[in-house]
Amino acid sequence: xxxxxxxxxxxxxxxxxxxxxxxxxxxxxxxxxxxxxxxxxxxxxxxxxxxxxxxxxxxxxxxxxxxxxxxxxxxxxxxxxxxxxxxxxxxxxxxxxxxxxxxxxxxxxxxxxxxxxxxxxxxxxxxxx
Amino acid sequence: xxxxxxxxxxxxxxxxxxxxxxxxxxxxxxxxxxxxxxxxxxxxxxxxxxxxxxxxxxxxxxxxxxxxxxxxxxxxxxxxxxxxxxxxxxxxxxxxxxxxxxxxxxxxxxxxxxxxxxxxxxxxxxxxx
Amino acid sequence: xxxxxxxxxxxxxxxxxxxxxxxxxxxxxxxxxxxxxxxxxxxxxxxxxxxxxxxxxxxxxxxxxxxxxxxxxxxxxxxxxxxxxxxxxxxxxxxxxxxxxxxxxxxxxxxxxxxxxxxxxxxxxxxxx
Amino acid sequence: xxxxxxxxxxxxxxxxxxxxxxxxxxxxxxxxxxxxxxxxxxxxxxxxxxxxxxxxxxxxxxxxxxxxxxxxxxxxxxxxxxxxxxxxxxxxxxxxxxxxxxxxxxxxxxxxxxxxxxxxxxxxxxxxx
Amino acid sequence: xxxxxxxxxxxxxxxxxxxxxxxxxxxxxxxxxxxxxxxxxxxxxxxxxxxxxxxxxxxxxxxxxxxxxxxxxxxxxxxxxxxxxxxxxxxxxxxxxxxxxxxxxxxxxxxxxxxxxxxxxxxxxxxxx
Amino acid sequence: xxxxxxxxxxxxxxxxxxxxxxxxxxxxxxxxxxxxxxxxxxxxxxxxxxxxxxxxxxxxxxxxxxxxxxxxxxxxxxxxxxxxxxxxxxxxxxxxxxxxxxxxxxxxxxxxxxxxxxxxxxxxxxxxx
Numbered sequence: 001x002x003x004x005x006x007x008x009x010x011x012x013x014x015x016x017x018x019x020x021x022x023x024x025x026x027x028x029x030x031x032x033x034x035x036x037x038x039x040x041x042x043x044x045x046x047x048x049x050x051x052x053x054x055x056x057x058x059x060x061x062x063x064x065x066x067x068x069x070x071x072x073x074x075x076x077x078x079x080x081x082x083x084x085x086x087x088x089x090x091x092x093x094x095x096x097x098x099x100x101x102x103x104x105x106x107x108x109x110x111x112x113x114x115x116x117x118x119x120x121x122x123x124x125x126x127x128x129x
Numbered sequence: 130x131x132x133x134x135x136x137x138x139x140x141x142x143x144x145x146x147x148x149x150x151x152x153x154x155x156x157x158x159x160x161x162x163x164x165x166x167x168x169x170x171x172x173x174x175x176x177x178x179x180x181x182x183x184x185x186x187x188x189x190x191x192x193x194x195x196x197x198x199x200x201x202x203x204x205x206x207x208x209x210x211x212x213x214x215x216x217x218x219x220x221x222x223x224x225x226x227x228x229x230x231x232x233x234x235x236x237x238x239x240x241x242x243x244x245x246x247x248x249x250x251x252x253x254x255x256x257x258x
Numbered sequence: 259x260x261x262x263x264x265x266x267x268x269x270x271x272x273x274x275x276x277x278x279x280x281x282x283x284x285x286x287x288x289x290x291x292x293x294x295x296x297x298x299x300x301x302x303x304x305x306x307x308x309x310x311x312x313x314x315x316x317x318x319x320x321x322x323x324x325x326x327x328x329x330x331x332x333x334x335x336x337x338x339x340x341x342x343x344x345x346x347x348x349x350x351x352x353x354x355x356x357x358x359x360x361x362x363x364x365x366x367x368x369x370x371x372x373x374x375x376x377x378x379x380x381x382x383x384x385x386x387x
Numbered sequence: 388x389x390x391x392x393x394x395x396x397x398x399x400x401x402x403x404x405x406x407x408x409x410x411x412x413x414x415x416x417x418x419x420x421x422x423x424x425x426x427x428x429x430x431x432x433x434x435x436x437x438x439x440x441x442x443x444x445x446x447x448x449x450x451x452x453x454x455x456x457x458x459x460x461x462x463x464x465x466x467x468x469x470x471x472x473x474x475x476x477x478x479x480x481x482x483x484x485x486x487x488x489x490x491x492x493x494x495x496x497x498x499x500x501x502x503x504x505x506x507x508x509x510x511x512x513x514x515x516x
Numbered sequence: 517x518x519x520x521x522x523x524x525x526x527x528x529x530x531x532x533x534x535x536x537x538x539x540x541x542x543x544x545x546x547x548x549x550x551x552x553x554x555x556x557x558x559x560x561x562x563x564x565x566x567x568x569x570x571x572x573x574x575x576x577x578x579x580x581x582x583x584x585x586x587x588x589x590x591x592x593x594x595x596x597x598x599x600x601x602x603x604x605x606x607x608x609x610x611x612x613x614x615x616x617x618x619x620x621x622x623x624x625x626x627x628x629x630x631x632x633x634x635x636x637x638x639x640x641x642x643x644x645x
Numbered sequence: 646x647x648x649x650x651x652x653x654x655x656x657x658x659x660x661x662x663x664x665x666x667x668x669x670x671x672x673x674x675x676x677x678x679x680x681x682x683x684x685x686x687x688x689x690x691x692x693x694x695x696x697x698x699x700x701x702x703x704x705x706x707x708x709x710x711x712x713x714x715x716x717x718x719x720x721x722x723x724x725x726x727x728x729x730x731x732x733x734x735x736x737x738x739x740x741x742x743x744x745x746x747x748x749x750x751x752x753x754x755x756x757x758x759x760x761x762x763x764x765x766x767x768x769x770x771x772x773x774x
Contacts, residue, residue: 003250003774032257034242037249041488047699048245048495051692055234060227065194066235069201073239075377076205078465078594081246082239083376084257098189101557104377105184106195108564110202110211112370113163116177117210118341119333119362120166121132128161128213129648132645170359176570177366180563204506207336207723212505230686233506237693241499247470248462248491258519261516261637290644292629295636299746305438306632306753312434313621318614323581324622327588331626334592336723339633340626342644356576363571364582368589368598371550374564375597378553379519386548386600387390390766419773421758424765428617435624435761442750447743452710453751459714460755463721465594468762469755471773485705492700493711497718497727500679500693504726507682508648515677515729591764599763620764628757634728635720635749 005036015039018049025053032085064093072107134165144168147178154182161214193222201236263294273297276307283311290343322351330365392423402426405436412440419472451480459494521552531555534565541569548601580609588623650681660684663694670698677730709738717752 008019008030019039022031038045056066067090074082087100095103137148137159148168151160167174185195196219203211216229224232266277266288276297280289296303314324325348332340345358353361395406395417406426409418425432443453454477461469474487482490524535524546535555538547554561572582583606590598603616611619653664653675663684667676683690701711712735719727732745740748 032254033251034246034249037251038245040249040484041491043699044245044488044492044495047492047696048242051238051696052242054688054692055231055238059231060225061197061231061235065197066231068190068194069198069232069235070239071377072198072201073205073236074243075373076202077240077243078372078376079243079246080379081251081253082243083379084253086239087379088257096189097556101560102184102188102190102195103198104374104557105560105563106190106198107202107377108370108374108560109180109184110199110215111206111373112366113177113181114203114206114208114211114336115333115369116167116173116362116366117163117208118336118338119329119365120163120169121338121341121345122162122166122210124210124213125161128217169355170362172570173359173363173366176363176567180567183559183563200506204502207501207505209508212508216508226685230689233503233686234689234692236506237499237503237689240502241495243465244462244498245491245495247465248458248494250467250470250474290641291638292633292636295638296632298636298742299749301441302632302746302750302753305441305750306629309434309438309625310629312430313618313625317618318612319584319618319622323584324618326577326581327585327619327622328626330585330588331592331623332630334589335627335630337630337633339638339640340630342640344626346644354576360571360575360577360582361585364577364585365589367567367571368586368602369593371564371568372590372593372595372598374554374560375550375595378550378556380549380553380597382597382600383548386604419770420767421762421765424767425761427613427765428620431617431621431624431761434621435758438754439758442747442754446747447741448713448747448751452713453747455706455710456714456717456748456751457755459717460721460752461759463718464756464759466759466762468767468769469759471769473755475773483705489700489704489706489711490714493706493714494718496696496700497715497731498722500697501719501722501724501727503683503689503693504679504724507679507685509678509682509726511726511729512677515733587764591760594759594763596766599766603766620761623764624757624761627760628753630723631720631756632749632753634723635716635752637725637728637732 005033006039007036011039012042014042015045018042018046021053022049034081034085064090064095067093068095068099068103072103075104075107076111134162135168136165140168141171143171144174147171147175150182151178163210163214193219193224196222197224197228197232201232204233204236205240263291264297265294269297270300272300273303276300276304279311280307292339292343322348322353325351326353326357326361330361333362333365334369392420393426394423398426399429401429402432405429405433408440409436421468421472451477451482454480455482455486455490459490462491462494463498521549522555523552527555528558530558531561534558534562537569538565550597550601580606580611583609584611584615584619588619591620591623592627650678651684652681656684657687659687660690663687663690666698667694679726679730709735709740712738713740713744713748717748720749720752721756 008016011019019031022035038048067086071086071090074086137145140148148160151164167177196215200215200219203215266274269277277289280293296306325344329344329348332344395403398406406418409422425435454473458473458477461473524532527535535547538551554564583602587602587606590602653661664676667680683693712731716731716735719731
């Protein structure tokens, strides 16, 4: 049953390889629970980590911006685990208290105006098409 | 019935004052449909614009980052009007094609892992509390 | 393929009986598209109508309040069909322009503060448990 | 206040009749909390059980497939109670660890591509209309 | 870190002024946790309270109806804090057990039919445009 | 601007390789719009297709079950493109009218009871932990 975490000492070689790559990439001593639960399905674990690793690396957007976007989505969806873990990740990447406050304000406002646009049935301006 | 936009020429003095402030702040010739529909309720119009103006101004986060967060929320909620208008706003604020591509990748991945965390019922790590 | 409406003249006796009850209950000449599409699955049609009929009847809450709650949910979920049909139903039940404006304001604010509560990870006050 | 479960010994005859039918249909010794809380509103209890009983019975889709679809929706919506209860129900109906892993992978991917389709504003292909 | 509530005795003058206005308006001895967490960002606190105060005041809709709409949105979004606090607020404003039961029934039904309309891809009736 | 599809004749070698693999795997003459829009970001295109290909292949769950789960999520999220494309895919994989009707009934019921569980604040039964 996938209700317990899989610890490194109990993991298969394939799972350990993913855990090692996570620890090396993030420079942490242990992986967080998300990966220990996904490890029940090694194919999902490997694919998800590979995608996260590629997507969250610095590119046209810096890692802090990406973590704040991740947090904005998680707050909108109301995922408690994801809010906790990505708040921590964004702080580690440099999010200050002031940045967190403004991030929440934008997320709140966007969720409000999304519904006002729905409710008033606002047609898209030709300039935005 | 709130199914038609209120144009500047037909607007009350209070609504015109808000429209003028939007045009001045954003340096545009006309306000977009969202505001023309909200104008059916002048109190909602004034309050919403005042909040948007304060929240989206440069602060600890720059306007481009704020627009991308707004877009991330709108894409997650699936609001067609908001996606169209905030894609345009983010582009105007400097979002390149590469930045848009990475933004979408992060939004997609966050929506995926939010559900994996839900489904695997992952408990929050003590370090994240 | 369930991509066309089933009109009364083409409907089975069982579907016609439901359509007749909708028309009688709502005092309308024809049923709206929602029911014409559900008619592809007569069991779903009959069960859904029976539930809607019971739930939306006057009780501890009056029909107008119920229609506004229905609209609040539909706006939050972003269902275009439901927003259009329940705006019409609420207007028919007595929703004025002012009531609509206040309803939208409450829906927008609730969607905003739901996310602020998520993002700030506010614990439930003992008094609310 | 609807904050305590209604146990069989304290239930009205009407509520007991529903509880008895749930226990008989599912071959369980007691109903789960969901029903004990709905019992605060006997009309909602009876109607909800009748619908669930009809909808979840074997038909064109087998009960395991139906339980996995129920779980996919609950994971997407992030309902902790529903995820817990329908994971248990799906396991009882025959869902293996491997099936659970694939179910989660599909749910995660669908939530991701739903947002990519939103964000890229992809028009529906004529072949899909 | 915004993980602890800010109590009145530790609050700045600006935050105390908002707390005082909340206590006076709602005639309560202390503000609930939501405000104590928002107080980490005094600008968000002041703006959110000002909006809530205006929007939730009696107008074309009475306070009880507004609280029930707020609860309907919170239940749809699955925000545990908001469900707890607005259930309490609606009860205080006069929501009876029977009204709560009917409110939940409408919210449940709307969430169901929103998806049936989506899934059957029902086009909007010309009369609703 | 990512508002036009990228056709095969205009695609880079890398994009063509993905398109060719989609056409081969699905035995279709052309890829659908989703892939033509993702092609604006070749890395997203390649990664998304690779994941979809692996996840949707027959495994512990058959392709039809997977397509119906995909559709259940898309209907819950209200993504018009995804509903259209995965209805078509599920039909191609063998979904009959009767199966579609039952799928919609389960999706609707799950969305309803998810909210009833939220609203009644039902605690998880120890047996489900």
